[in-house]
Amino acid sequence: MASRLLLSFLLFLLISIATSSPPLLSNLKEKQTHLHFFFHDIVSGRNATAVPVTKPAAxxxxxxxxxxxxxxxxxxxxxxxxNSTLLGRAQGLYAATDQEEASLLMTMNLAFTAGKYNGSVLSVLGRNQPLHPVREMPIVGGSGLFRFARGYALARTHWFDLTTGDATVEYNVHVIHY
Structure with a gap:
């Protein structure tokens, strides 16, 4: 009898939890944020910030x-x-995935280390065609102040050195988060 009562109580509790609205988002207000920064991809010299781990296919x-x-x-x-103010780091990898033209699969975390967003991260996963004037990549998530983030990043090459492969890319990121 006691086990039946306990089972009924647990079933009632489980149904109550499953049918209630999720408390995590119910009291949070959706925000929109625009971020503007520059990404410095240095593949040459002793202080490289991007390191090739495979060579192009033969x-x-x-x-x-x-x-x-x-x-x-x-x-x-x-x-x-x-040398301008450091806002964070783009950490991840990129892979050349098109056999005909320069096109990269970007998978990176934009980890912010300064200001209001210190400790927060945006995750980017998408296609980047670096020779196109403007590239759009999706924001697929985030953490810290960017929990439940979604949005897009627009990338424009600001400077590119054909000899070394070093580049500075301007990013405008539009993100919706809680």
Missing amino acids: GAHPQSFFGMIAVMDDPLTDGPDR
């Missing part, structure tokens, strides 16, 4: 770099000068 189209994968820990700054 016989790959010369403009595609197909098969190349690089790991990055690139600084994010408030201005185009690499």
Whole structure:
């Protein structure tokens, strides 16, 4: 009898929890945030911030770099000068995934280390065609002040050195979060 009563109580509790609205988002207000910063991808020299871990595939189209994968820990700054105020780091990897033209699969965390968003992260996963004037990549999540984030990042090459492969890219990020 006691076990039947306990089972009935547990079943009632489980049904109550399953049918109630999620308390996590019910009291939170959705926010929209615009972020503007510069991404510095340095692949040359002793202080490289992006390191290739594979070379392009043998016989790959010369403009595609197909098969190349690089790991990055690139600084994010408030201005185009690499010595401007450090806002955080772009940490992740990019892989050349198109056999015909330069096109990268970007998977990176934008980890902020300064200001209001210190300790917060935005996650980006998408296609980046670096030779196009503007690229759009999705924001697929976040943490800290960017919990439940979704949105997009627009990337524009600010500076690119054909000899070294080093680049500075301007980012405008629009994100909705709680």
